[in-house]
Amino acid sequence: MLPPTAETVLTAVWLMLPAYVTNSSAAFFGGKTPLDRGISWGRNRLLGDGKTYEGLLKGFSCGFLVGVAQQQVSGSFGDSPWFLVSLFCLSAGAMLGDILGSFVKRRVGVKRGAPVPLLDQLDFVAGAWLLLFVFARDWFVEAFSWEVAVAVLLVTPPLHLLANYAGFKLGRKSVWW
16 A cells, blocks of 8 residues: 555645644643543543543634634535534544543553553544544545545654644643653
C-alpha cells in the first residue's frame, strides 16, 4: 500500500478538524468539576479528575464552532442543514471517545496521565466515527474514503502528541504525551 498523498492527508485533517479541536480544547481549558463526581468503581475512579464538565462543554463548543467556520469557508459538510448533525457527531463523538478511553484506562488500573499508546491518540477518533456512522452515515461514507480513513489513522497519533507537547510547554498539561 502506498502512503497517502499530501492532498489526502490535508483532506483528512480538514475533515477531522472539529474533532481535533474538541479533543485539544477540552484538555487545554479543562475544569474543576469531574464528570464522575468522585465516584469509584472497584478500587479505581470511574473516570478520574481529568474528565470535567467544563472541559466537556468547552471542548465541544470549540470544535463545533470550528466546524461552523469551516462550513462557511468551504461547505465541507455538504449543502444541507444536516451538516449540523455531522458537526455534532464529530465534536460530541470526540468527547465520548475520550471519555470511554479514560473509562477503559481506569478499569485496567492505568493512572491518570499515564500513557497508553494508540488508545490515547485514537479514542476520540473512534468516538467521532462511531457517531458519524450511526447518525450521518451517508456523509461519513462519502467523506471518509478508505484512503482518507487511513490518513486519519496515520496522522492523528503524531498530531495528538504534538498538541499535547504544546499543552505541556504552555503549562496546561502535566505530561508531554
